[in-house]
Amino acid sequence: MLALKQYQQRCLDELSAYLTQVHASGDPDTTFYQQKKRTYQPFIGDPSSPFVCFKVPTGGGKTLLASHSVVRAFDQYLTERDQCGLVLWLVPSDAILTQTLKNLRDRRHPYREVLDHAFDSRVIIMEKNEALAIKPSDISDNICIVVTTLASIRRENTEGLKVYAQNGALMEHFRRLRSSEHLIKEGTTVVQSLANVIRLHRPLVILDEGHNAQTELSIEILKNLLPSCILEYTATPDSLSNILIEVLAVELKLEEMVKIPINLKNVASWRSAVEESKEKRDALEKLAKKEEATRGGAYIRPILLLQTEMEQEKEGKVHVKKIIEFLTENLKVPREQIAIKTGKEDELAAHDDILSPHCPLRYIVTCNALKEGWDCSFAYVLVSASNVGTSRFVEQVIGRILRLPYTKRRKTDELNESYVYTSSRRFNEAAKKVEQALVGQGYSKQDIKRADEDYEPPYQAKRLATDEEIALPVLLLHGEPLEFRDLIPEEFTLEKPKNMTVFLQDLETRRTKIDITEEGVKRLEEQSEKLAHLFRMENEQTLVQWLSHRVQEEPIAFADVVKFTGGIVTALLKTHTLKALYASKFALMNLLGQKVKEQLNEEAERQFRKALKKGDVTASRKDGWRCPDVLTLLHPEEARLKRHLFDRYDALNEAEREDVAKPLSEHPEVVWWFRNPAKGEGLFIQGYHPTRFFPDFIARTKNGAWWILEYKGEQLVGSADSDYKEEIGKFWSEICGKKFHFHMVTEANAKTVLEKMCK
Template identity: 20%
Template sequence: MIQLKNYQEEAVNGLLKDTYSALKLPGTRNRMVFKAPTGAGKTVAMAAYLNQLAAEIPDKLDLPKRKVAFIWFAPNQLHLQSYFSLKDYFKELRTIKPIQFEDVSNGKLNPNEVLFVNWQSVNSANNVYVRENEQGKDLIKYIYKAMLDDTEIICILDEAHYHANGTKAKALLQQIGAKIEMDVSATPMFHSDYGYTIKRQEVVDAEMIKKNVVLNPLLDHHQQEGRSLNQVLLDEALKKHKELKQAYESLGSNINPLLLIQLPSDKKTESALDRQLIDEIETYLLAKGITVQNNKLAVWLSNRKDNLDGLEDKECMTDVLLFKQAIALGWDCPRAAVLLIFREIQQEHFGIQTVGRILRMPEQKHYTLPILNNGYVYTNLSKDIIKIVQEDIDYIVQNTAKRIESYQEVCLDSAFINTRLTRNRLSSKFRKCIYEAAEEYFGLSRDLDVTNPESIEAYNTKRLQEKFIELDVSQIEIPIPKNVQLTTEEGYTKVTEKEIFAKTQGELDILFRQFCRDNVGAYAKADSTPVLELGLKMLFEEYLLLNEFQAIKIILFEQNKSKFIELIDIALTKHQILLDQKASEASKRVEHSKWDVPVERIYNEHYLLKEAEQHALKPFYEFNNASTPEKEFVYFLEQNKTHIEWWYKNGDKNKEDFAVTYVDRNGVTRGFYVDFVIKTKSGKIALFDTKTLDSDPEFVAKHNALIQYIEEKSTKDKPLIGGVIVPKGARENRTWKYCDNLITKANDTIGWLSFEPALT
């Protein structure tokens, strides 16, 4: 089953909390919003939400009704994409049943069913499924019958802004009268106090989407060199595609990045402008050896569908896709990396929706080469015309700095510690834990001596009987609560219940799932419950050759319950030890790579252009909130530029930034991102981190780690110097002091050296 990212799990919990609140509200059509940026995996999060809601709602005794069915509306063919995604998600679970119209049974929507509907098939009174028809399929009747059965209806409006804002759409939603209408989109149409928003930075930090989208406006006419505007754009986009492909190859990856070329017209059919542009593009690509015939070019137009099969595969040989803006909604191609947009002059606004096709990371991770962590957009609009949507101004950037041509590689050893957290869920290792717990607690075994005439199942049966486990449950029925009512007396909640008995497999399954949900401890219930269920069933199958129906009755029999709860607790303890070991190993797992100043680096709106002749990237962008020592050290370096080949202001958190490891005061291994890497004219490489005395509680640990790194890595061919460096004196007469040995305190500079580029 798919594992949720941390931000997805938080979204599920937030949606559940507000759903329970909305179900208590009076009336119908209570609105909720689930806003998730492109690439966040909203369908997966929604699947987990549905699963947990269906599992929990029977226990929510404070709700007026505790049964719910869902209608998932989506435009075009997006409903089928979501249907198959959820069907795959729930293939091992029984909480939710994804269905289409032909799957409706009993003439109504049943609890925990999700009916997937193409919006265009129901948004008119004349369309099928919303009126009497030969097939007897009538959406409104299905809904009303469900409501008569005390089943609440939740409408999920996938990409509501595409289909739910028209007069007919509003009329249909009014007719349905669902208890909740949930707008699920990157750009929600609704506004509501109920719902959840996944922040884009959370998705970036999870390495699901690219860090930035780089907008490269049309080059000025001085750089055209006799080429047409369209040729300039094609050349730049193809050049970037080639650079990305080479970057993947340098990392040993076979991913082939895809260049998307978008035509300007939004109409379904090709205009005269489109046809003229298509001919020009295909002729130009032919000269570059990119054609439909050799499978390097794919075309997705209203009247042409060329080379689309397998286009989403990471290693697909197709380099370029020519398409219109109306490309299938929901189309997902994570290898798409470059977008060339031919736009009409009045379309000057850029936002994430415009460039959403190139946001996903192909392997759901960021790379050590920064060029692979950004998406690239080329357009025929000039820089002074382009307007970036305010919400996306930090994400869509135009500030690109490139490495100087004279740069020669230094190949420094760099370290990166992956800090992505492990989810709090039962893992695939849990089954082993429950087997070990059963062998310890009950004395079971799967490995009897071959000389023992007793079968394994007979041996294990005796061990359970010795623990007073009742195994003969064929005639025993399991009590279940019915007609639960709440009465409050003196501040206490009292539950009165009448008992009936579970007789069918379905009834037992519900009780068993509830038993497992109640006993997964602090682990996430939605994902961990199925793991516990399967572990217990497999325990009985492998140790006693009993089927799951027999196993469930044995576990749920009142006399046996407490012993199996104890067994589960032992297994959970064992599993937690495994997780702690894994987390400890992960926190110390260091990924090593060879580091050089990046070929190019992207700077967002938080960086300002500054004059700096010797910076390794041109132009130099300085962080708005750079510390005073950092700014002063830049000034010092530029004052001594005649003795410096280049200097580089390092980043402070990414895989592509230079770092050494150190152990902090709590014994945790962390990355130390040294502020400056400097190449002097003498050939020495200086690694300096600017601070003031006692300004950092990890001052000593960081300095000593850097000194040890320098001692280990410095060679005759690549001499290294450096350490933590501090300013002394007024600006015009300032010296910069560092120590080339280990230190024990950070409050004086007696015996420290002065960094003098002329003498270094």
Template identity: 30%
Template sequence: MELKDYQARVLADLAGYLDVLDGTPNLAQAFRDYWAGKGVRVGGDDGIEPYKNTVPGVPHICAKVPTAGGKTFIAVNALDTVFTALAKRSPRRPKMVVWLVPSLTILDQTVKALNSPEHPYRKRLDQLFRHRVAVYEKRDLLMGAGFSYDTAQEQLSIVVMSFDSLRARNKEDRKIYQENGNLASFLQPDQGDPGDWLLPEHDASALINVIRRLRPVVVVDESHNAESQLSVEMTTNLNPDFILDLTATPRNNSNIISFVDALALKKQHMVKLPVIVANRTSKGEVIESALILRRQLEDLAKQEEAAGGKYIRPIVLFQAQPRTDEDNTTFEKIREKLIELKIPAEQIKIKTADINELKDVDLMKRDCPVRFIITVNALKEGWDCPFAYILASLADKTSAVDVEQILGRVLRMPHVQQHGHDLLNLAYVFTASNRFMDTLQSVVKGLNRAGFSDKDYRAIDAQAADTAAQAGAAGTEQLPLGGLFGQATADAEAEPVGELDVSGVSPDWEAAAATTAQAGTGARESGATTPDVTPASAAFVADIKARALAENQAFEEKAQAGNDDVSPELEDKMNRHKIKDIFRDEALAVRLPQFFIQVQNGGFFTEEQPFQLFEREELLKDFRLSQGDATISFEDVETEIYRVDLEQLGDENYAPRAFKLAARERVQFTNYLLALSHESQMMNLVSRLTELVGNMYPITDPEVKEYIRRVVTGMNAEQIRDCIERDVAYVRKIKQKITALANAHAQKTFTDMLDVDRIAMQPSFALPDSITPSANASAVPKSLYVTEAAMGDFERRVINDVANLGSVQWWHRNGSRGKGFRINGFLNHYPDFIVKTKPGRIILLETKGDDRDNTDSELKLKLGKLWEAKAGRGYRYMMVFEHNPIDGAERLADALVKLRQL
């Protein structure tokens, strides 16, 4: 099971937040800095809500992912991201997870999925944590079943619990707070200061104190259910080091770091959108329409399977009226009426609070006959069957139809793929309401509950449709199909509530469905109308299908054209600035040259497209770090490397506890390593340094580990001891050496490839229509964008002088880290400024203050000059120093003289 694009973005957002948090010892500031890096405002009327410190000192963040977006799979992958970050400061911390769920139904599903060796969730956990994974329920921990001090140190331990189990409302739940001899192994002499974790009113062996001592990572599934004061207190009692919320509908306490929108899910074929909402004039018509459409969808599914597609058996969810004294439509009556219409009894199942005919039924199996499920709201959570396509609500016509509780149950896409016929890529809701506007509000609420919006449905009203059909015969109108606020339907006189009347349902509805399906296909091809011999519901369904096809095509086009990196929810919160109108047409036509690599024969590119954008990784394919120079001088290792960890800025409660140096743990870890034999010290130190060095892609992990082994082998006993005590400082020196070796290899390889024309220059990079800087610069004349990104004092002085030259037409503060233009050579170089002169030349300008560490300046200058030579006469590259330029660079005064002439 591979990560979808948007799921990978959520994990990248999490990793980005953790990186910011690692260097910012203040939770509120880290949250502001994280969003500022994305050009998003925090605070004020037009920004994201500021950080809420609900659990003091504990990073508590949220990912907003709509229903069917794979929140559990995201959480499984996120555990590795979080524990990797935490381990940098606490090398021997146990990997304990408390996975909180809102109900027993979801608890059972989660435990089953995480425990099953064949389930994708468990497979991913085993891959990430080297098969050292154990999943528990609360009762397992209370009995000490496979759970001890030693196992907790060596594995990933996940206990799945409901919030109710922490609230001690009954005798069973209170056991978590009681002395427990089964957990005596956790009463170790090295348990440290109990004040850090012990709830003194409970015994140290109580499960709650064992969990607190392990400082768990807490995953809160459907976290919108866990925002009460009591729930927050229960979370705090767990003594977590990190809290990750996953929900489609974040509430007031949520600190959202990642947004996923409906279009992202539609693009990846995760959901059936848009939802087609159709209103009928009677409950009998609702049933008849649902039967006809379901039959036609199944026929389409069979045709697709015969053509090589996967098995689909569309299901209707009938939402019954709750039983009342007035004896409204109930689930028993619906079953009776369906059987009267010759539906086989085995195809009908009831799922209510008291009746569960779906127990132990696998709806996805080919031999399962179920095609109709009758419920009230028992499917409102913890139940997802991708085969559910139609929600048919049979509530009173005189009230708004309460569909929001279970609307999300028909949204998941079968087999997570786009199907050959567009009608199999949508969801459908049929209602019979005289208050259709209120019903649509209920649909919007249902979409909101699932994390979607009022833009994700389309509505059809039968009364308006009848009028349109008559007008359509005269060629003047089309069936109205629009959004919530485009629908004008007058409330009709309420019909009396009584027995469910299906007398209007055609006994030959199946034959009519088949006839209409064939006629509908011909009608779509010829433009003809549906034959009059078919029942009204069949004609209505044919019209729905025609409109649904058009709406789906429009929705698909919108999804494909959407910006993957920016959720619509962030659009109005971003610090966005557009190109000035006077420069717009000219600037948008610019294509800055970049390096391209010739694709070797046998690749995926055709002869007409033999080049692809060059990436630095190409230069390191044959780089063997393990054979590189392993001589590193550690004499100047910094002694203040941990200083930032010991600082606390602002309110103490805002300091991220898990991201400051745990001095006691550091001493324990150091003593542990020093007590080992020399060989064991070496082995453990190599593993520790490799972990801290982290991902050096495209250099492989085995290459990095072997290189570090050679470095450690060259150390004497005193250096080994010092390295154990100051491993982070040593890692910095090691990474600097690795980077230098990789850069030297990349530079030589790049030059060689350039000499034999394996690398060429082509117009490529287009300036964006707008930018979203993390902070704004003050006004400087001739800026390309209305407001440019903030800059340092020397940069501002340089560009101010440049802008005041008569030869300059416009300038732009280039973005960095993937946001702006890069010279893509043996390193990725983002010059500080792009300058356009009136004669038409474009100059890339890199500024270097004399007070900076300019260790990479020579490499950047060499690459910049290579780019200039290959780009042609219309382009220049300049590196500008204030007073003391390196060879080939410019002094500011000299650069201004040249720019005046360009």
């Protein structure tokens, strides 16, 4: 499967924490406030249904996050559904509907791989018209995802009426109704409609570009569907959105997802704008070829998007034919390098793989057909061959040029940025429209580099205090930079818990609210028939496979995980029925996952200490961390304190500022100091935990010593995390030598530590 970026993993972990707590408390409002310290806007249909938002800029992988979120929702919140049920995936347009259906149906696509892996390939993808014949078993035995637009299920149009109309094909869903209280009726008769099937199964709702669904009419439609949970994904949330998770544009840059900044240049004549944009595209292709040939770069063929005023020919307007003629006749572009993509003409359809080295395309001419549902990371340059009247021209297509090819930063800086050319006599007005459009994609005007202005990215910091090369050692294991996986030997195997009584007690505290007796499982009445059906399909082997897939960690062979899980399940079957274990499988999954991680961490620590004792852990500046000239920061602020190495630093809290940063800036022996970023380009120390440790501060003193400082508030002193960081930091300083010092700084000892720097 496609590996998640750090920010994506963070997003999903935050969602899991929220849904787990809501499942336990039944209160999405209080849980939201506890986690975000903001007021929650309850869903008007059912206040007990979580309704939360992912705020993710364009290019941040919203659909991949949505696919993973379906898994998290069924694992952490809808656990009583035994990983079967209905998902309603609502998209804003027909173009995105086509693209989403195509990707979710493709078993090789990352979105579908996520779902198939989590649900053992029991995944059915339907569009709305197919759902008009949906069978009960499609929902009771699978994750059934119906993808449609919100507009297509409105009563106000003919297509929408089909959702609410009597439908004999759906009769089986209503044969054994225990209650019709919440179903739509005509008189006293339940309407056998798709709308009622949806209400009957209380779907998980995925809202793609959810800001489009915040109108009064759209909210009313959502309310009528009786969703059990609503997850919204958008770059520009509405004021009513409950933003649980927010991704910053700079995080996408740090994780090599997008091409920012956007270089903006205005040329008064549309012909000159097209010509200059072509020259830029040609220059980028030369750079890409040079990097591929000399620096091992991947294949890139930059594409120029040209937006016209009109599709049809009209006097005085810049239309598609006029652009094609200018490209081919004036600029001598071969016609086979150009594709037209308009509402009536689609030459892109003839090119199955635009990223292929065999594809000749370098220019795409459009009016507005590329606004949604089309992505190509090779698109680097956008030109508007018309006077910019509104921001809509860019908002429709600007997202198409933001994605970084292969989600990997190039060695040539120009290939990590994107380019927009406008043709307007009033550049400031044009720039304002572009800025407005960029904000509509979740970015800001600070992500634009204007040709008429000096540009300093607000999220970047420049080195000022010294231009000397700064290098600090990293730990090596057997002469190679230490990685966590290097601490797990090939012969490592998982061991069954020695005390199964304690294991069982732990399991009991984690189980869902199910009454397990000797006779089997008691559940809510409406679940009992479905549960019995699923039990007939289950056996010990399928339960072991299901658990093993979910608790596997990268360094461990899957066969070993199966053996470990199987041994525990076999032991549990001596005291529990298979029904009871199956009913508790989510609690069992969480407990087994914890045990696997504990054993991994214990083995890593054991091997680390063993290697230390034998002298196999060393340090090297040659292979170590080198301080860059420019840093990318998540929460930059101007460095107002003296002697800071860069002109900006990541935001400091009051305690960090008063106890460490300010004293360092005034310390007579400090040459310079540095607020180390918590990720990305900062100094890290790898120990025997999976995650890297990024200390808070680095200082250089006049005697040539290096001081690495980690600050902890008094409430964190003595925690397992603090103790580990202090231990691993001291290991690092001892191995590196006398000139390298590490200290854990607190409010209580800050003065003492700083006094040591005078010696």
